[in-house]
Amino acid sequence: MNIESLRILILLSSLLLISCGGASTSVADSNPNGVSPSTTPEPNNSAESQDSTEEPTADSEAAELQLLQEQFRLAIIASSEGRGLEAYILPDSDDYNRIPQDPSNPITAEKVLLGQMLFHDTAFSIAGRAGNEYSGTWSCATCHNSQAGFKPGVPQGIGEGGQGYGANGALRTLLSQFDPLASSEAADFPDIQPIAVPSVLNSGYQNVKLWDGELGNPIGGSVNSTVGDEQLLTADTLRAENSRFLAGLETQAVAGIPFHRMVMEQSTLESTPGYAEFWPSAFGANSLDYRQDAALAIAAFERTLLANEAPFQRWLRGERDQLNTEEIHGGILFFGKAGCTNCHQGPALSSDVFATEAELFFNIGFADFNLNDPRIHGTNDAKSLGRGGFTQDSAYHYHFKIPQLYNLNDAPFYGHGSSFRSIRDVLVYKNVAIPQNFAAAGNLSEDFVPLGLTEEEIDALTSFLTNALRDPNLARYEPRDVPSGSCVTVDPLTVESDWRCEHLSN
Structure with missing residues (x-):
């Protein structure tokens, strides 16, 4: 068993002990009147005994949060290709x-x-x-x-x-x-x-x-x-x-x-x-x-x-109170089940500095400018073909450079054609994985597949992207x-x- 697995096991054990109200009392301690464990106790019909639902204690909530924080930390490390939390930390602007x-x-x-x-x-x-x-x-x-x-x-x-x-x-x-x-x-x-x-x-x-x-x-x-x-x-x-x-x-x-x-x-x-x-x-x-x-x-x-003052950046630096439970759940999904880091890597959650062409450009079927929108002017041109329009390599038609993910909600327009108006809409789209632009359907990126996220998981992921990745200053x-x-x-x-x-x- 490695060190990280042992840490999780210890945290789980602690959480179980706390949620059970402590399991260290002996049989004698729990039977102060000397009643044999096999003796059937007198029934207690009080209202207190009828209510089997116990309110979570502060200790149990703290332990659960600690476990969640650890799961998040391990998910980040697992996606970092051996570089740890440092792989996602933005430097100070004067460093x-x-x-x-x-x-x-x-x-x-x-x-x-x-x-x-x-x-x-x-x-x-x-x-x-x-x-x-x-x-x-x-x-x-x-x-x-x-x-x-x-x-x-x-x-x-x-x-x-x-x-x-x-x-x-x-x-x-x-x-x-x-x-x-x-x-x-x-x-x-x-x-x-x-x-x-x-x-x-x-x-x-x-x-x-x-x-x-x-x-x-x-x-x-x-x-x-x-x-x-x-x-x-x-x-x-x-x-x-x-x-x-x-x-x-x-x-x-x-x-x-x-x-x-x-x-x-x-x-x-x-x-x-x-x-x-x-x-x-x-x-x-x-x-x-x-x-x-x-x-x-x-x-x-x-x-x-x-965006080095975003709550997630502060969390990475050790300020564990910067994210709430929903944002942490969303972060675990981002670095795990949702597969976001298959594309979004590095401190900017865009791509690594030395990323290759194949790691920079993806076709996920986003639409071009909607010329019926009164705020859009002119015509769509060769830019609509993305990377392939520039290189003349048809294998890269409709492939566009992966964007960074911080402060997305400050201007609610997403995609090369501003075809989405909310972060959640983008996530719902990716969860279903049906291209907006059917002309792009012929060579979609292999990672553009249904994600299998529940509505609750989409909400949590939206919260992480909207709040945890927003630098307020x-x-x-x-x-x-x-x-x-x-x-x-x-x-x-x-x-x-x-x-x-x-x-x-x-």
């Missing part, structure tokens, strides 16, 4: 040595601070199609805001062409002056995303980015190493930036600056108040490529966006102001009363 990073972009405090400002500053959105009227009305954080778990608060992200914001971006809408069906080169074509915007929370744990993994080509990287140059380095697309041989976050940032109609070149960075002071400390006196360095700072900041990553003096994150045309713009009216 740079433990945060996954691109060797070409070592994380420093100076880069992180600069990146935080660039990420949230609307001053750089000056390359819009519609002229100066809408300049300065979006930033990286418009579609990756802390209140929405670093996703948009709407099913489809909108940069230029959007207005409004709300508490978590949920009030952002498309301006009528923009035409989502116009040519992508037209002046009135908005910056709308053709697929749901993934969260950048805990995003450093995957080396390629976007749902199809098309961005990211680090030296020594394996995921895109077999993709032909025609697909990997396609001219006049985001993929052309893969020629820089950077990891996914860095490539996404450098490609995203012009794609999202922002300018971060020497002239703008030197002329924008405040940034002349930040730049030398992060990159030295000179820079050969200001846009790339701005992107490296943004990526360094993004790598520190970690992501606002710590959002600055109160930015060096340019512009609005932080949001659209100044419609939210002057928001604290992010309130200084403009003072």
